[in-house]
Amino acid sequence: MQLDSAQLNAFATVIDEGSFERAAAVLHVTRSAVSQRIKLLEERVGQVLVRRATPCTPTEAGQALYRHAREVALSEADALATIGGGQHSTTRLAIGVNADSLATWFPHAMAQAAEGQAITFDIHVEDQDHSANLLREGRVMAAVTADPQPVQGCQVLPLGTLRYRALASPTFMQRHFAQGVNATTLAQAPMLVFNRKDALQARFVSRITRRKLAPPVHWLPEAHAFVKATRASLGWGMTPDPLVEDDLKTGALVELIANKPVDVPLYWQCWRLNVQALQHMTQAVQKAAALTLLR
Template identity: 75%
Template sequence: MHLDTAQLAALAAVLETGSFERAAVALHVTRSAVSQRVKLLEERVGQVLVRRAAPCTPTEAGQALLRHAQQMALSEADALRSIAGSGAGLAPVRLALGVNADSLASWFIDAMAQAAEPTPGAAPPITFDIHVEDQDHSSELLRQGRVMAAVTADPQPVQGCQVVRLGTMRYRALASPAFMQRHFAHGVTGTALAQAPVLVFNRKDALQERFMRRIARRELAPPVHWLPSSQGFVAASLAGLGWGMSPDQLAREAIDAGHLVELVPGKPVDVALYWQFWRLNVQALQRMTQAVQQAAKAALLP
């Protein structure tokens, strides 16, 4: 079955921007043209590809075609570079990547900067489309075709992907000394943990729950502050708002200064991180993979 490249580009634009209107702007065509192309592609494959909502999302068949369209775009950019003999004058290659918030706030930006560093005459520039997702769920972005690579806690390769181990991110349960005196003066017990306010990143964040179960040996339901910010976790802990699990990379300075202390010294929670990426022989993805491995080696535990 031959698939029309303009129709695939329209599908990808709708799913990447979230709407037919924004896709039309990105493709420099009318909304009706985008709608017609997607409709023709759906008729061609005999399946609905886009859930018309706000934002638009792919069906299972749409996920497969989105991935195909993105792989074609990457391969085309690599082919154009090879023909031209350099990256000069070529449009930037966009890499859609999934990463957990704590990695993004600590070491991942270094990898992005290294991969995007200009290499005159060698490769087209790289731009990034970063999707922030919990490390326990980021591999789902690969399955949906929304990203080309992801930092994940899942060591099992998604179909069509390779996996390399990056290292271990160490988390510690931290609070201010004043908070400790107020809530844990008689020890970090199950009873105290059930009453002390806890910081949780979002509904997918299970690190605090994992720590509490490890200490109390049962499920607890303490008061929760929902705080979707890695730096905000450290700031809120310093302010005595609650206790939370923060990575060493973000909290080390406050720990060394005595502004934050561990609830239970010597009881960190270690999270192994992996890099899953499409099995494509394209230069931009190879550059990013190499940069991620180097930045993770410098920042994470072996």
């Protein structure tokens, strides 16, 4: 079965842009032309590919086709760049990144990779323990992940370790841990947790107490707000070293228990494609990671 490249491209653009209108603007065609192409493609493969919602997302069948469409587009942009054609074609890199990498070292990698390259980024924020799913679903072509198991069709490179510490303000320590950090006090002291996927605090608690506790929880899914809330004595929480260097130096934040870090090794998983933009990005990621993460 030979798929029509204009149809495939219209489909992938709708997923990228999230709506038929925006895809039409990007492709310089009318909205109904986009709609028509996708309808024809769906008839051709005999499956609904786009979930019409705000934003538009791929169905399960759509996911596989989306990945195919993106691989074709990447290869094509690469081939055109090599033969000097298509001078204005931009390569879009969809990448999954954990929030703490994005808040610290990852923007450097983006800046470096984009230098002199016609690359745009489509960054998806996802917990490091879950970003491999984005790869599996074909939503991203590369990801910073805690999962060393290669996703099908991906290569894996170790990036180094992001070191987390259980931190709190001195005021909070006095208020909640004057009797020591143990199962009794940890069960009472409010705990900051990034979101429902963030298991770092629970990991620390179970390492210290060998138990699962259910303390009061503040859910706070923004890296800098998380640190600010820790400083303001709202709770204790696991924070990556590069985000709190100054706070540790000045004593604005202190470790619950000295030298009990939780180390999260991070990996770069990316589609096994011989494409320049992706290779460039991989090198930039390795370089930026080496400057911030522990070896």
